[in-house]
Amino acid sequence: MVAFKGRALVKGFAEGKAVVVDEISFYGDVDPETGMLFDGRSLRDRILVSYKPRGSTVGSYIIYALKMNGASPKAIIMSSSEPIIVAGCVLSGIPLVDGISVEDLKTIKDGDLIVVKEGLVLVNE
Amino acid sequence: MVLGVEGMYLTKEEERILGGEDGWAKAKALEVIVKVGESLGAERLVNIEHAHISGVSYRNIGKHGEELIKSFADSGVRFSVKATVNPIGFDLEDPSSIPYATIDESYVGHQYNILTSLKAMGADLTLSCTPYYFPQVTSIKEGASVAWGESNAVLYANTVLGLRTNREGGPISLMAAITGKTYYYGLHLEENRVPRVEYVLDNKNNMDEADYGVLGEVIASIHEGINPPYLDISLDEISLREFLAALGAAGNLAMVYINGVTRGRVKKGELKKEMIYRKEIEDRREELGVKERPDLIYFGCPHAGVEDLRVIALQLKATKKKFDGKIVVTTSRGTIARLGKETIGILRSHGVRLIGDTCLVVSPFGYKGLRIATNSYKSLYYLSKRGIKVSLLSIRELRDVIEGW
Numbered sequence: 001m002v003a004f005k006g007r008a009l010v011k012g013f014a015e016g017k018a019v020v021v022d023e024i025s026f027y028g029d030v031d032p033e034t035g036m037l038f039d040g041r042s043l044r045d046r047i048l049v050s051y052k053p054r055g056s057t058v059g060s061y062i063i064y065a066l067k068m069n070g071a072s073p074k075a076i077i078m079s080s081s082e083p084i085i086v087a088g089c090v091l092s093g094i095p096l097v098d099g100i101s102v103e104d105l106k107t108i109k110d111g112d113l114i115v116v117k118e119g120l121v122l123v124n125e
Numbered sequence: 126m127v128l129g130v131e132g133m134y135l136t137k138e139e140e141r142i143l144g145g146e147d148g149w150a151k152a153k154a155l156e157v158i159v160k161v162g163e164s165l166g167a168e169r170l171v172n173i174e175h176a177h178i179s180g181v182s183y184r185n186i187g188k189h190g191e192e193l194i195k196s197f198a199d200s201g202v203r204f205s206v207k208a209t210v211n212p213i214g215f216d217l218e219d220p221s222s223i224p225y226a227t228i229d230e231s232y233v234g235h236q237y238n239i240l241t242s243l244k245a246m247g248a249d250l251t252l253s254c255t256p257y258y259f260p261q262v263t264s265i266k267e268g269a270s271v272a273w274g275e276s277n278a279v280l281y282a283n284t285v286l287g288l289r290t291n292r293e294g295g296p297i298s299l300m301a302a303i304t305g306k307t308y309y310y311g312l313h314l315e316e317n318r319v320p321r322v323e324y325v326l327d328n329k330n331n332m333d334e335a336d337y338g339v340l341g342e343v344i345a346s347i348h349e350g351i352n353p354p355y356l357d358i359s360l361d362e363i364s365l366r367e368f369l370a371a372l373g374a375a376g377n378l379a380m381v382y383i384n385g386v387t388r389g390r391v392k393k394g395e396l397k398k399e400m401i402y403r404k405e406i407e408d409r410r411e412e413l414g415v416k417e418r419p420d421l422i423y424f425g426c427p428h429a430g431v432e433d434l435r436v437i438a439l440q441l442k443a444t445k446k447k448f449d450g451k452i453v454v455t456t457s458r459g460t461i462a463r464l465g466k467e468t469i470g471i472l473r474s475h476g477v478r479l480i481g482d483t484c485l486v487v488s489p490f491g492y493k494g495l496r497i498a499t500n501s502y503k504s505l506y507y508l509s510k511r512g513i514k515v516s517l518l519s520i521r522e523l524r525d526v527i528e529g530w
Contacts, residue, residue, distance in 0.1 A: 009160050009163060009164055010160065032187070056294075058186055058190070061180075061186045061190040064189050065188075068189055068192070081164045083294060084294050084295045084297075086164045087157045087296055088295070090153070090157045090161075091153065098164065
Protein backbone atom coordinates (compact mmCIF):
# COMPACT_ATOMS: atom_id res chain seq x y z
CA MET A 1 0.00 0.00 0.00
CA VAL A 2 1.11 3.51 -0.74
CA ALA A 3 -0.24 6.65 0.89
CA PHE A 4 0.11 10.22 -0.31
CA LYS A 5 -0.73 13.31 1.69
CA GLY A 6 -2.27 16.14 -0.27
CA ARG A 7 -4.55 19.06 0.46
CA ALA A 8 -8.31 18.46 0.64
CA LEU A 9 -9.77 21.49 -1.14
CA VAL A 10 -13.19 19.88 -1.18
CA LYS A 11 -13.35 17.49 1.74
CA GLY A 12 -14.92 14.08 1.52
CA PHE A 13 -14.51 10.34 1.47
CA ALA A 14 -14.45 8.30 -1.74
CA GLU A 15 -13.40 4.87 -2.84
CA GLY A 16 -13.03 3.58 -6.38
CA LYS A 17 -10.78 2.60 -9.23
CA ALA A 18 -8.36 5.10 -10.71
CA VAL A 19 -8.63 6.54 -14.18
CA VAL A 20 -5.45 8.41 -15.05
CA VAL A 21 -5.56 11.27 -17.58
CA ASP A 22 -2.32 13.20 -17.76
CA GLU A 23 -3.82 16.40 -19.15
CA ILE A 24 -7.56 17.11 -19.00
CA SER A 25 -9.84 19.90 -20.09
CA PHE A 26 -13.41 19.22 -19.05
CA TYR A 27 -14.65 21.10 -22.08
CA GLY A 28 -14.06 18.93 -25.10
CA ASP A 29 -12.40 15.93 -23.45
CA VAL A 30 -15.46 14.58 -21.60
CA ASP A 31 -19.06 13.87 -22.62
CA PRO A 32 -21.11 15.48 -19.83
CA GLU A 33 -24.04 13.11 -20.45
CA THR A 34 -22.13 9.85 -20.07
CA GLY A 35 -18.80 10.66 -18.43
CA MET A 36 -17.05 9.11 -21.42
CA LEU A 37 -13.58 10.40 -22.23
CA PHE A 38 -12.40 11.15 -25.75
CA ASP A 39 -10.37 7.92 -25.67
CA GLY A 40 -13.30 5.67 -24.73
CA ARG A 41 -12.57 5.35 -21.01
CA SER A 42 -15.21 6.48 -18.51
CA LEU A 43 -15.00 8.80 -15.54
CA ARG A 44 -18.23 7.50 -14.02
CA ASP A 45 -17.70 6.39 -10.41
CA ARG A 46 -13.94 6.42 -10.87
CA ILE A 47 -11.30 8.41 -9.04
CA LEU A 48 -9.90 10.80 -11.62
CA VAL A 49 -6.15 11.30 -11.35
CA SER A 50 -4.78 14.10 -13.52
CA TYR A 51 -1.32 15.62 -13.67
CA LYS A 52 -2.20 18.77 -15.49
CA PRO A 53 -5.69 20.24 -15.58
CA ARG A 54 -6.54 22.87 -18.18
CA GLY A 55 -9.24 25.34 -17.35
CA SER A 56 -11.78 26.50 -19.88
CA THR A 57 -14.68 28.76 -19.00
CA VAL A 58 -17.31 26.03 -19.23
CA GLY A 59 -15.31 23.49 -17.24
CA SER A 60 -17.18 24.14 -13.96
CA TYR A 61 -20.55 23.56 -15.61
CA ILE A 62 -19.34 20.33 -17.26
CA ILE A 63 -18.31 19.01 -13.84
CA TYR A 64 -21.71 20.01 -12.47
CA ALA A 65 -23.43 18.34 -15.47
CA LEU A 66 -21.49 15.11 -14.87
CA LYS A 67 -22.71 15.09 -11.27
CA MET A 68 -26.34 15.79 -12.24
CA ASN A 69 -26.20 12.99 -14.84
CA GLY A 70 -24.74 10.51 -12.37
CA ALA A 71 -21.70 10.29 -14.61
CA SER A 72 -19.15 12.11 -12.45
CA PRO A 73 -15.97 10.77 -10.94
CA LYS A 74 -16.22 10.01 -7.21
CA ALA A 75 -13.24 12.23 -6.48
CA ILE A 76 -10.56 14.18 -8.33
CA ILE A 77 -6.87 14.11 -7.46
CA MET A 78 -4.37 16.43 -9.11
CA SER A 79 -0.95 17.93 -8.56
CA SER A 80 -2.10 21.53 -8.67
CA SER A 81 -5.69 22.59 -9.11
CA GLU A 82 -7.07 25.34 -11.25
CA PRO A 83 -9.91 27.80 -10.38
CA ILE A 84 -12.46 26.46 -12.87
CA ILE A 85 -12.06 22.90 -11.59
CA VAL A 86 -12.15 23.99 -7.94
CA ALA A 87 -15.38 25.91 -8.60
CA GLY A 88 -16.91 22.91 -10.39
CA CYS A 89 -16.04 20.53 -7.56
CA VAL A 90 -17.39 22.86 -4.85
CA LEU A 91 -20.66 23.38 -6.75
CA SER A 92 -21.03 19.63 -7.29
CA GLY A 93 -19.73 18.40 -3.93
CA ILE A 94 -17.05 16.24 -5.55
CA PRO A 95 -14.06 15.64 -3.22
CA LEU A 96 -10.95 17.34 -4.62
CA VAL A 97 -7.37 16.77 -3.51
CA ASP A 98 -4.39 18.70 -4.82
CA GLY A 99 -0.81 19.19 -3.70
CA ILE A 100 0.48 15.72 -4.63
CA SER A 101 3.52 15.81 -6.90
CA VAL A 102 3.29 14.66 -10.51
CA GLU A 103 6.04 12.18 -9.68
CA ASP A 104 3.89 10.57 -6.98
CA LEU A 105 0.76 10.70 -9.14
CA LYS A 106 2.62 8.87 -11.91
CA THR A 107 2.94 5.79 -9.69
CA ILE A 108 -0.87 5.43 -9.83
CA LYS A 109 -2.10 3.25 -12.70
CA ASP A 110 -5.51 2.84 -14.31
CA GLY A 111 -7.60 0.43 -12.24
CA ASP A 112 -5.65 0.87 -8.98
CA LEU A 113 -7.99 0.90 -6.01
CA ILE A 114 -7.95 4.36 -4.47
CA VAL A 115 -9.35 5.55 -1.16
CA VAL A 116 -9.63 9.29 -0.61
CA LYS A 117 -10.00 10.38 3.02
CA GLU A 118 -9.94 14.16 3.08
CA GLY A 119 -6.35 14.98 2.04
CA LEU A 120 -5.10 11.44 2.33
CA VAL A 121 -4.87 9.26 -0.80
CA LEU A 122 -4.41 5.52 -0.25
CA VAL A 123 -3.43 3.36 -3.23
CA ASN A 124 -4.19 -0.40 -3.27
CA GLU A 125 -4.69 -0.55 0.45
CA MET B 126 -10.55 38.43 11.96
CA VAL B 127 -10.61 34.75 12.85
CA LEU B 128 -8.61 31.98 11.31
CA GLY B 129 -10.76 30.06 8.83
CA VAL B 130 -10.88 26.29 9.06
CA GLU B 131 -8.78 25.92 5.93
CA GLY B 132 -6.19 28.54 6.69
CA MET B 133 -7.66 31.57 4.99
CA TYR B 134 -8.46 34.50 7.27
CA LEU B 135 -12.20 35.03 7.30
CA THR B 136 -14.14 37.74 9.07
CA LYS B 137 -16.90 36.83 11.50
CA GLU B 138 -19.43 37.90 8.86
CA GLU B 139 -17.83 35.61 6.27
CA GLU B 140 -17.85 32.68 8.73
CA ARG B 141 -21.51 33.40 9.41
CA ILE B 142 -22.38 33.36 5.68
CA LEU B 143 -20.41 30.14 5.16
CA GLY B 144 -22.38 28.62 8.03
CA GLY B 145 -25.56 29.18 6.05
CA GLU B 146 -27.15 32.00 8.03
CA ASP B 147 -27.96 33.90 4.82
CA GLY B 148 -29.21 30.77 3.06
CA TRP B 149 -27.56 27.92 1.17
CA ALA B 150 -27.05 29.87 -2.06
CA LYS B 151 -24.90 32.56 -0.51
CA ALA B 152 -23.05 29.94 1.54
CA LYS B 153 -22.31 27.87 -1.57
CA ALA B 154 -21.26 30.92 -3.58
CA LEU B 155 -18.89 32.03 -0.82
CA GLU B 156 -17.52 28.51 -0.49
CA VAL B 157 -16.60 28.58 -4.19
CA ILE B 158 -14.77 31.90 -3.74
CA VAL B 159 -13.00 30.73 -0.58
CA LYS B 160 -11.87 27.40 -2.07
CA VAL B 161 -10.63 28.96 -5.28
CA GLY B 162 -8.79 31.55 -3.18
CA GLU B 163 -7.25 28.83 -1.01
CA SER B 164 -6.14 26.83 -4.02
CA LEU B 165 -4.26 29.91 -5.22
CA GLY B 166 -2.83 30.71 -1.81
CA ALA B 167 -4.87 33.86 -1.10
CA GLU B 168 -4.74 34.96 2.54
CA ARG B 169 -8.15 36.57 2.71
CA LEU B 170 -11.12 37.85 0.74
CA VAL B 171 -11.71 41.36 -0.52
CA ASN B 172 -15.00 43.24 -0.85
CA ILE B 173 -15.88 44.16 -4.41
CA GLU B 174 -17.94 47.07 -5.73
CA HIS B 175 -19.11 45.54 -9.00
CA ALA B 176 -19.18 42.29 -10.94
CA HIS B 177 -19.22 41.71 -14.69
CA ILE B 178 -20.68 38.28 -15.34
CA SER B 179 -19.39 36.20 -18.24
CA GLY B 180 -20.31 32.64 -19.13
CA VAL B 181 -24.00 33.40 -19.72
CA SER B 182 -24.44 32.24 -23.31
CA TYR B 183 -26.60 29.10 -23.58
CA ARG B 184 -24.38 27.90 -26.39
CA ASN B 185 -21.49 28.03 -23.98
CA ILE B 186 -22.88 26.77 -20.64
CA GLY B 187 -25.67 24.45 -21.85
CA LYS B 188 -28.71 23.24 -19.98
CA HIS B 189 -26.76 22.36 -16.83
CA GLY B 190 -25.33 25.84 -16.60
CA GLU B 191 -28.89 27.11 -17.07
CA GLU B 192 -30.14 24.81 -14.28
CA LEU B 193 -27.37 25.77 -11.90
CA ILE B 194 -28.03 29.50 -12.35
CA LYS B 195 -31.77 28.86 -11.98
CA SER B 196 -31.26 26.96 -8.72
CA PHE B 197 -29.45 29.98 -7.30
CA ALA B 198 -32.14 32.38 -8.53
CA ASP B 199 -34.96 30.15 -7.21
CA SER B 200 -33.43 30.28 -3.73
CA GLY B 201 -34.38 33.96 -3.68
CA VAL B 202 -30.78 35.14 -3.28
CA ARG B 203 -30.01 38.66 -4.58
CA PHE B 204 -26.69 40.03 -5.80
CA SER B 205 -24.75 41.87 -3.11
CA VAL B 206 -23.28 44.33 -5.65
CA LYS B 207 -24.27 45.84 -8.98
CA ALA B 208 -23.55 43.52 -11.88
CA THR B 209 -23.43 43.84 -15.66
CA VAL B 210 -23.66 40.90 -18.05
CA ASN B 211 -21.66 39.73 -21.09
CA PRO B 212 -23.23 39.22 -24.56
CA ILE B 213 -25.44 36.26 -25.42
CA GLY B 214 -25.73 34.25 -28.64
CA PHE B 215 -28.25 36.40 -30.53
CA ASP B 216 -29.82 39.85 -30.80
CA LEU B 217 -32.76 40.04 -28.38
CA GLU B 218 -34.76 42.30 -30.68
CA ASP B 219 -34.15 40.16 -33.74
CA PRO B 220 -32.73 36.66 -33.11
CA SER B 221 -32.38 36.09 -36.86
CA SER B 222 -30.17 39.12 -37.50
CA ILE B 223 -26.81 37.25 -37.45
CA PRO B 224 -25.88 36.14 -40.95
CA TYR B 225 -24.64 32.58 -41.54
CA ALA B 226 -26.19 31.40 -38.27
CA THR B 227 -29.21 29.35 -37.30
CA ILE B 228 -30.89 30.19 -34.03
CA ASP B 229 -33.77 27.85 -33.26
CA GLU B 230 -36.66 28.54 -30.91
CA SER B 231 -35.46 26.14 -28.26
CA TYR B 232 -32.10 27.96 -28.11
CA VAL B 233 -33.88 31.28 -27.66
CA GLY B 234 -36.08 29.79 -24.91
CA HIS B 235 -33.14 28.41 -22.95
CA GLN B 236 -31.25 31.69 -23.29
CA TYR B 237 -34.29 33.62 -22.01
CA ASN B 238 -34.42 31.31 -18.97
CA ILE B 239 -30.81 32.16 -18.14
CA LEU B 240 -31.50 35.89 -18.49
CA THR B 241 -34.64 35.61 -16.35
CA SER B 242 -32.63 33.96 -13.56
CA LEU B 243 -29.90 36.60 -13.74
CA LYS B 244 -32.46 39.42 -13.75
CA ALA B 245 -34.23 37.91 -10.73
CA MET B 246 -30.96 38.09 -8.79
CA GLY B 247 -30.57 41.74 -9.73
CA ALA B 248 -28.36 41.71 -12.83
CA ASP B 249 -28.32 44.68 -15.15
CA LEU B 250 -28.77 42.93 -18.53
CA THR B 251 -26.33 45.09 -20.49
CA LEU B 252 -25.36 42.09 -22.68
CA SER B 253 -22.11 43.71 -23.68
CA CYS B 254 -18.41 42.81 -23.49
CA THR B 255 -17.65 46.53 -23.06
CA PRO B 256 -19.10 47.26 -19.59
CA TYR B 257 -16.53 50.08 -19.44
CA TYR B 258 -18.69 52.14 -21.83
CA PHE B 259 -21.62 52.11 -19.39
CA PRO B 260 -22.08 55.04 -16.96
CA GLN B 261 -22.88 52.69 -14.05
CA VAL B 262 -19.34 51.31 -14.46
CA THR B 263 -17.37 54.44 -15.30
CA SER B 264 -18.70 56.00 -12.10
CA ILE B 265 -16.99 53.37 -9.92
CA LYS B 266 -14.14 55.08 -8.10
CA GLU B 267 -10.57 54.40 -9.15
CA GLY B 268 -8.74 51.83 -7.06
CA ALA B 269 -11.86 49.80 -6.23
CA SER B 270 -11.76 46.01 -6.40
CA VAL B 271 -14.25 44.39 -8.79
CA ALA B 272 -14.75 40.86 -10.13
CA TRP B 273 -14.98 40.73 -13.88
CA GLY B 274 -15.14 37.93 -16.36
CA GLU B 275 -14.39 38.62 -20.07
CA SER B 276 -10.71 39.15 -20.74
CA ASN B 277 -10.90 42.35 -22.82
CA ALA B 278 -12.99 44.03 -20.14
CA VAL B 279 -10.59 42.90 -17.41
CA LEU B 280 -7.66 44.43 -19.29
CA TYR B 281 -9.60 47.66 -19.80
CA ALA B 282 -10.62 47.81 -16.13
CA ASN B 283 -7.05 47.44 -14.84
CA THR B 284 -5.30 49.44 -17.54
CA VAL B 285 -7.68 52.32 -18.21
CA LEU B 286 -10.22 52.62 -15.38
CA GLY B 287 -7.80 51.92 -12.52
CA LEU B 288 -10.11 49.22 -11.16
CA ARG B 289 -8.62 46.03 -9.74
CA THR B 290 -9.66 42.66 -11.04
CA ASN B 291 -8.28 39.29 -12.04
CA ARG B 292 -9.67 37.33 -14.96
CA GLU B 293 -12.57 35.59 -13.25
CA GLY B 294 -13.52 32.62 -15.40
CA GLY B 295 -16.46 30.26 -15.39
CA PRO B 296 -19.09 30.85 -12.70
CA ILE B 297 -16.72 32.77 -10.43
CA SER B 298 -17.88 36.27 -11.43
CA LEU B 299 -21.45 35.11 -10.72
CA MET B 300 -20.46 33.78 -7.29
CA ALA B 301 -18.65 37.07 -6.62
CA ALA B 302 -21.80 39.03 -7.55
CA ILE B 303 -23.84 36.94 -5.10
CA THR B 304 -21.37 37.35 -2.23
CA GLY B 305 -19.96 40.81 -3.01
CA LYS B 306 -16.51 39.35 -2.44
CA THR B 307 -13.63 37.73 -4.23
CA TYR B 308 -10.27 36.31 -3.17
CA TYR B 309 -7.51 38.83 -2.45
CA TYR B 310 -4.96 37.76 -4.98
CA GLY B 311 -3.14 38.74 -8.17
CA LEU B 312 -4.05 42.20 -9.43
CA HIS B 313 -5.92 43.17 -6.26
CA LEU B 314 -2.46 43.48 -4.69
CA GLU B 315 -0.51 46.65 -5.44
CA GLU B 316 2.82 44.87 -5.88
CA ASN B 317 1.51 42.91 -8.87
CA ARG B 318 0.37 46.09 -10.65
CA VAL B 319 3.83 47.59 -10.91
CA PRO B 320 5.51 47.12 -14.33
CA ARG B 321 9.01 45.67 -14.48
CA VAL B 322 9.59 45.36 -18.21
CA GLU B 323 9.21 48.06 -20.85
CA TYR B 324 8.65 47.10 -24.47
CA VAL B 325 10.13 49.71 -26.78
CA LEU B 326 8.78 49.92 -30.31
CA ASP B 327 11.42 51.16 -32.76
CA ASN B 328 8.81 52.86 -34.92
CA LYS B 329 5.28 53.58 -33.75
CA ASN B 330 4.18 56.00 -36.47
CA ASN B 331 0.86 55.66 -38.20
CA MET B 332 -0.29 52.41 -36.63
CA ASP B 333 -3.95 51.48 -36.98
CA GLU B 334 -6.10 49.32 -34.70
CA ALA B 335 -5.27 46.11 -36.59
CA ASP B 336 -1.54 46.84 -36.20
CA TYR B 337 -2.13 47.28 -32.48
CA GLY B 338 -3.94 43.93 -32.42
CA VAL B 339 -0.84 42.33 -33.88
CA LEU B 340 1.31 44.17 -31.30
CA GLY B 341 -0.93 42.57 -28.65
CA GLU B 342 -0.19 39.14 -30.09
CA VAL B 343 3.56 39.85 -30.08
CA ILE B 344 3.60 41.04 -26.46
CA ALA B 345 1.39 38.15 -25.30
CA SER B 346 3.90 35.73 -26.79
CA ILE B 347 7.00 37.21 -25.12
CA HIS B 348 5.87 38.70 -21.80
CA GLU B 349 6.25 36.58 -18.70
CA GLY B 350 4.57 36.84 -15.33
CA ILE B 351 1.56 38.70 -14.01
CA ASN B 352 3.07 42.19 -13.64
CA PRO B 353 1.93 44.48 -16.44
CA PRO B 354 4.25 45.23 -19.34
CA TYR B 355 5.07 48.96 -19.66
CA LEU B 356 4.51 50.77 -22.95
CA ASP B 357 5.02 54.35 -24.00
CA ILE B 358 2.53 54.52 -26.86
CA SER B 359 -0.12 57.01 -27.81
CA LEU B 360 -3.24 55.45 -29.30
CA ASP B 361 -6.87 56.34 -29.94
CA GLU B 362 -9.83 54.66 -28.26
CA ILE B 363 -10.42 52.13 -31.04
CA SER B 364 -6.76 51.04 -31.18
CA LEU B 365 -6.60 50.91 -27.39
CA ARG B 366 -9.59 48.58 -27.19
CA GLU B 367 -8.38 46.32 -30.01
CA PHE B 368 -4.89 46.17 -28.50
CA LEU B 369 -6.19 45.16 -25.06
CA ALA B 370 -8.61 42.63 -26.57
CA ALA B 371 -5.78 41.04 -28.57
CA LEU B 372 -3.63 40.76 -25.45
CA GLY B 373 -6.51 39.09 -23.65
CA ALA B 374 -7.20 36.62 -26.46
CA ALA B 375 -3.63 35.64 -27.24
CA GLY B 376 -2.40 35.29 -23.66
CA ASN B 377 -3.13 35.36 -19.94
CA LEU B 378 -2.31 38.97 -19.15
CA ALA B 379 -4.90 40.98 -17.22
CA MET B 380 -3.24 44.41 -17.31
CA VAL B 381 -0.77 46.58 -19.18
CA TYR B 382 0.73 49.85 -18.06
CA ILE B 383 0.41 52.49 -20.77
CA ASN B 384 2.17 55.78 -20.10
CA GLY B 385 -0.39 58.57 -19.89
CA VAL B 386 -3.34 56.17 -19.65
CA THR B 387 -2.65 53.95 -16.65
CA ARG B 388 -2.45 55.45 -13.20
CA GLY B 389 -0.17 54.00 -10.57
CA ARG B 390 3.39 53.75 -9.45
CA VAL B 391 6.18 53.11 -11.89
CA LYS B 392 9.92 53.30 -11.34
CA LYS B 393 11.08 54.15 -14.84
CA GLY B 394 14.76 53.75 -13.99
CA GLU B 395 14.25 50.16 -12.89
CA LEU B 396 12.37 49.00 -15.99
CA LYS B 397 14.13 46.32 -17.98
CA LYS B 398 13.93 47.27 -21.67
CA GLU B 399 13.04 44.94 -24.52
CA MET B 400 12.85 45.98 -28.16
CA ILE B 401 9.99 45.18 -30.51
CA TYR B 402 10.62 45.88 -34.18
CA ARG B 403 7.94 47.36 -36.40
CA LYS B 404 9.11 45.08 -39.19
CA GLU B 405 7.89 42.08 -37.17
CA ILE B 406 4.45 43.67 -36.82
CA GLU B 407 4.33 44.60 -40.50
CA ASP B 408 5.31 41.10 -41.61
CA ARG B 409 2.64 39.51 -39.43
CA ARG B 410 0.10 42.06 -40.57
CA GLU B 411 0.92 41.26 -44.18
CA GLU B 412 0.51 37.55 -43.48
CA LEU B 413 -2.94 38.20 -41.96
CA GLY B 414 -3.97 40.77 -44.57
CA VAL B 415 -6.91 40.56 -46.99
CA LYS B 416 -5.90 38.41 -49.97
CA GLU B 417 -9.25 37.20 -51.28
CA ARG B 418 -12.54 39.00 -51.51
CA PRO B 419 -14.26 38.53 -48.14
CA ASP B 420 -17.86 37.27 -47.93
CA LEU B 421 -18.39 39.59 -44.98
CA ILE B 422 -16.70 42.54 -43.28
CA TYR B 423 -17.00 42.60 -39.50
CA PHE B 424 -16.46 45.32 -36.92
CA GLY B 425 -17.36 45.41 -33.25
CA CYS B 426 -15.29 42.81 -31.41
CA PRO B 427 -15.17 43.92 -28.63
CA HIS B 428 -18.49 45.78 -29.03
CA ALA B 429 -18.10 48.91 -31.12
CA GLY B 430 -18.29 52.21 -29.28
CA VAL B 431 -19.90 55.43 -30.51
CA GLU B 432 -16.54 56.52 -31.96
CA ASP B 433 -16.12 53.32 -34.04
CA LEU B 434 -19.51 53.77 -35.64
CA ARG B 435 -18.88 57.43 -36.35
CA VAL B 436 -15.57 56.61 -38.09
CA ILE B 437 -17.06 53.70 -40.06
CA ALA B 438 -19.89 55.97 -41.21
CA LEU B 439 -17.32 58.56 -42.29
CA GLN B 440 -15.59 55.98 -44.48
CA LEU B 441 -18.85 54.90 -46.07
CA LYS B 442 -20.08 58.41 -46.69
CA ALA B 443 -17.70 58.73 -49.63
CA THR B 444 -19.28 55.86 -51.54
CA LYS B 445 -22.77 55.36 -52.91
CA LYS B 446 -22.51 51.58 -52.69
CA LYS B 447 -25.00 49.57 -50.70
CA PHE B 448 -23.73 46.54 -48.86
CA ASP B 449 -26.93 44.66 -48.23
CA GLY B 450 -25.87 43.38 -44.83
CA LYS B 451 -22.36 42.40 -45.94
CA ILE B 452 -20.86 44.80 -43.44
CA VAL B 453 -21.78 43.71 -39.91
CA VAL B 454 -21.17 45.71 -36.75
CA THR B 455 -21.91 44.28 -33.30
CA THR B 456 -22.41 46.63 -30.37
CA SER B 457 -24.46 47.17 -27.23
CA ARG B 458 -27.98 48.54 -26.90
CA GLY B 459 -26.46 51.28 -24.78
CA THR B 460 -24.22 52.41 -27.64
CA ILE B 461 -27.00 52.16 -30.25
CA ALA B 462 -29.08 54.48 -28.08
CA ARG B 463 -26.28 57.05 -28.01
CA LEU B 464 -25.57 57.15 -31.76
CA GLY B 465 -26.04 60.41 -33.61
CA LYS B 466 -28.79 60.67 -36.23
CA GLU B 467 -26.31 61.24 -39.05
CA THR B 468 -24.29 58.13 -38.18
CA ILE B 469 -27.40 55.96 -38.03
CA GLY B 470 -28.62 57.43 -41.30
CA ILE B 471 -25.38 56.66 -43.17
CA LEU B 472 -25.11 53.14 -41.75
CA ARG B 473 -28.71 52.41 -42.66
CA SER B 474 -28.58 53.87 -46.17
CA HIS B 475 -25.45 51.83 -46.96
CA GLY B 476 -26.98 48.57 -45.79
CA VAL B 477 -24.73 48.08 -42.77
CA ARG B 478 -26.17 45.49 -40.40
CA LEU B 479 -26.07 46.77 -36.83
CA ILE B 480 -26.54 43.98 -34.29
CA GLY B 481 -26.94 44.30 -30.51
CA ASP B 482 -26.56 42.01 -27.47
CA THR B 483 -24.26 39.51 -29.20
CA CYS B 484 -21.19 39.19 -31.41
CA LEU B 485 -19.92 36.80 -34.06
CA VAL B 486 -17.65 35.06 -31.54
CA VAL B 487 -20.33 34.09 -28.98
CA SER B 488 -23.09 33.40 -31.53
CA PRO B 489 -23.23 30.19 -33.59
CA PHE B 490 -21.93 32.17 -36.57
CA GLY B 491 -20.21 30.96 -39.72
CA TYR B 492 -18.98 27.78 -41.32
CA LYS B 493 -15.69 26.29 -42.37
CA GLY B 494 -14.28 28.13 -45.35
CA LEU B 495 -16.35 31.31 -44.96
CA ARG B 496 -14.16 34.36 -45.62
CA ILE B 497 -14.41 37.39 -43.39
CA ALA B 498 -12.32 40.50 -42.91
CA THR B 499 -12.24 42.32 -39.57
CA ASN B 500 -10.27 44.95 -37.68
CA SER B 501 -10.35 42.75 -34.60
CA TYR B 502 -7.40 40.50 -33.83
CA LYS B 503 -9.49 38.95 -31.07
CA SER B 504 -12.21 37.78 -33.44
CA LEU B 505 -9.55 36.59 -35.90
CA TYR B 506 -8.08 34.52 -33.08
CA TYR B 507 -11.36 32.86 -32.10
CA LEU B 508 -13.16 32.59 -35.44
CA SER B 509 -10.09 31.03 -37.10
CA LYS B 510 -10.40 28.17 -34.62
CA ARG B 511 -13.80 27.38 -36.19
CA GLY B 512 -12.28 27.06 -39.63
CA ILE B 513 -13.47 30.48 -40.78
CA LYS B 514 -10.90 32.24 -43.00
CA VAL B 515 -10.30 35.53 -41.22
CA SER B 516 -8.13 38.39 -42.43
CA LEU B 517 -7.30 41.73 -40.82
CA LEU B 518 -8.71 44.95 -42.24
CA SER B 519 -8.67 48.24 -40.35
CA ILE B 520 -11.45 50.81 -40.63
CA ARG B 521 -9.19 53.17 -42.59
CA GLU B 522 -8.53 50.40 -45.16
CA LEU B 523 -12.26 49.78 -45.57
CA ARG B 524 -12.59 51.97 -48.65
CA ASP B 525 -9.81 50.12 -50.53
CA VAL B 526 -11.67 46.85 -50.19
CA ILE B 527 -15.21 48.05 -50.81
CA GLU B 528 -14.29 49.93 -53.97
CA GLY B 529 -13.56 46.60 -55.62
CA TRP B 530 -16.47 44.76 -53.97
